Amino acid sequence: MLSASPEGLSDAALARELGGGVRTQTVNQLCRRLAAEGELERVGTRPILNRLPAPKPRRGRRTTGAGSRTKRSRTVAAVPSSPDTADTAAPPAAATDPLLAGASPSGTDASPATEPPTTADPVVAAPNASGTGASPASDPVPQVAPETRTRTTAEPTTSPCYDPPPYDALQAWSRVVNVQSLVAGWLVRRGATLRRASADGTGPARDLVASLDGDDVHVEVTGWPADGARTHPTTIAGDWFSAAEHAAAERRRAHPRARIVIALPDTRRYRSLTEQRAASLAGAGTEVWFVDAAGSVHAR
Template sequence: MDTYGRASIRFILNGHHYDLSREDVANRLTGVAPDTIRKHAVRVNGTWFPVTQAFEVATGVPRSEFMSNTARRHLSALGYEVAGDLVPRTAPPIARAPYTPPATRTEAPPREAPETSAEWHTEANIQASLVTALATDGWRILSVANTATKEHGIDVIAARDNQTIGVEVKGFPSRGYADPNRASEVKRTSPSTQAGHWYSQAVLAAMRLRGKEPSWRSVIALPDFPRYRDLHAETAGSLAAAQIEVWWVDQTGTVHRS
């Protein structure tokens, strides 16, 4: 059975605007034979598909133009159940047989580390883990910002039981550049210093949300790094007084609420 999610979403991919609904996904995958599932799967109409195949068929966007992280994030936002192998990013590569989901499952799908980057702690991967966790817990995902285009606004908005939450998501800085043309360069600003700037930006965004939507829960989602833990320890009292929550996403994609 599919979990709860939004009936339709709007997003930007490679500079193009798309509207996608649960009905679109279900209709377009009806009668489609699933490809072999090697890592990440989504269940649509009671059948498991690779997330990239499902997203390609549903949107018409060739799978060569997006990553599985993007597919998983948007399908999760629509409430579809996703599953995959749990492989921490620091672990060496392991040869593994193709993933075959069981015909029937009632338990929650296994948590997984995002696969689209060599670093599990990018903003896109943290956001994808958060959206998956929220959808699994019964939250309706109302909107998800496109991290690839640095879309402005609240990163994730979700609702459940007459509550609405707005989440500001941050990753943890890397030492190198994501741009392949600058792969050999090392950033001048250290990750620790950059993390301080990103933490400050997240706090400011969360405070602004508290002022703009006082009835909402204001949340900051961060990868679980000692640097962020130290910064949180220094500001925990002020954040609590402002009713701002901090949630931690670990290397396996599990979300821990403070």
């Protein structure tokens, strides 16, 4: 359908075309997952349109002529003036969010600010007297002939990071795997860098570790129990909440300067348990985030 409509189709239009009682919410979740994987683009506002990404042009190799040899040169990367400047490029500054940094006086969120990555400035070094090439990169002052100096662009380096975990459309949105995916996507949209995302599908909890606004954020994620068990889901949810609170306390002891968060699906049972344990949670310096089916996150 998207191939036949290059201008794009909204979630509602796709749901109507699919028919068979497919809900717009289900199409929205699938399209967001495909967009995160680079399979399609979501553009515009009200409505957001889904369309196929434009194909990337192929790059051909340049040669100096038929039968001739490719021109070769020797390059060395410039040594940074300070060890601190040799690190990776600074991540984009996160958007101000009422949940994380307080609302602005005007009542609107601040626009996200980004900084371009720092690009190293390597130079082509002149051969030494022995003809063996340039000085090693560890030499603090490379010997460069002024008349032969040329500028090239070094590839920027980035610190390792993780993509948001995939959303499983075959399970309910309140399952732990989908709550983790929704929270991770929410953090990334606010400029956070994911540093860890556990993928243990056997237990009732998963975790996330991210860097946001210069802070380390450790998130203990818990979902809602599935129906059909011998024990009522509300009883199981109470046990899972207690386990998440204990895990958060352990994280606080291991990371005293980090932000410790428990993320839960927004249900009446979990909100009631949070109110009952409010004093204990505050004493342990633990935040509680509630996640809804649309991927929005709300503080307690």
